[in-house]
Amino acid sequence: MAAQGAVRDAAPAAARDAEQDAGSGRPAAPGTVVIRSRAFEHVFAALAARTLGVAPGAVAARIGDARGLVTVDIRAPYSARDRSVVATAAEVQRVIRDEGGALSGARVGEVTVRITGVVPTPRRRLS
Structure with a gap:
């Protein structure tokens, strides 16, 4: 699966090919940039954490490949705020x-958001 220009995004099959070439010390192909799947997962996890209002370490992201599109599976806790769980999950999908x-250059297809728990929001004291 290829992103715009000469950037090759690393869906699972592409990542395996790139790792084999990287082990030999040669670039995957002349004039290409290889982005490991783990880099995509970190970007998607950070965006989800920001949107959910939770710590980045609390979010897990996995990517896959479906007919040339990157699929994203997010697992994260829900931070109880003024939006419903459903509205918050829909916002994570949109983001x-x-x-x-836009950040990764990948064409993102299906985004699945799985809420794994609830993180209480700190209460503010009134003085």
Whole structure:
């Protein structure tokens, strides 16, 4: 799966090919940039964490490949705020597709958000 220009994004099959070439010390192909799948996962996890209002380490992201599109699976806790779980999950999906796609150069397809728990928001004291 190829992103715009000469950038080759690293869906699972592409990442395996690039790692084999990287082990030999040779570039994957002349004039290409190889981006490891782990880099995509870090970008998508950070965007989800920001949107959910949780610590980045609390979010796990996995990517896959579906007919040339990057699929994203997010697992994260929900930070109880003024939005419903459903509205928050929909916002995470939008952010991953729009901002994640723009940042990574990848064409993002399906985004699955799995809520794994609830993180209480700190209460503010009134003085």
